[in-house]
Amino acid sequence: MYKFVITGGPCSGKSTVIHELARRGHPIVEESALHLIRKEKEGANIVFPWTDYLEFNRRVIALQKEWEQNISAEYAFLDRCLLDNKAYLDHKGLEYPEGLLPAVKEAEYTYVFILQMLPAEYWDELRDGHARQHPYADGLRIHSQIVQTYTEAGLPVRTIPFMPVEQRVHAIERTLKELYNWFTVLAGS
Secondary structure, three states, X not given: OEEEEEEOOXXXXXXXXXXXHHHOXXXXXXXXXXXXXXXXXXXXXXXXXXXXXXXXXXXXXXXXXXXXXXXXXXXXXXXXXXXXXHHHHHHHOOOOOOOHHHHHHHHOOOEEEEEOOOOHHHOOOOEOOEOOOOOHHHHHHHHHHHHHHHHHOOOOEEEEOOOOHHHHHHHHHHHHHHHHHHHHHHHXX
């Protein structure tokens, strides 16, 4: 199974790219943090990243692990992954929840596409009908931490520059075709 991660700082267009990949027929795993925020807003057990960051992160990690373990396709594009949790915790200077680092090792991510952040003028646009939780400068610091985290993990990374979503997806699909030729040779098929 090949896990292709789409990541980047806040306001980098990850969800837009993921939804376009899905529209084109690629299997995807949505961002677990956004999923939990939406569910929490619907009711029950309210824990948000801005009220109890560590508990929220534990829930995100558990859901992300579950979703990644249940991928049934040969490959999938992930809107963020467990390494993003590590990056955000590092950014905040917090300790990792028990089990995060072993889970990252077990996940075996194949390739990472880091989306360049959108220009500052996009920052103030509402996200899912709600204002962003961080100022743009903080978003840039988070993005830098994400880049550092993936680089230190030793994963193959390609940066996708800011451009229209169709061009970003085309660049990702082109890389995917190159990677599948490479993997076929390695697998001996």
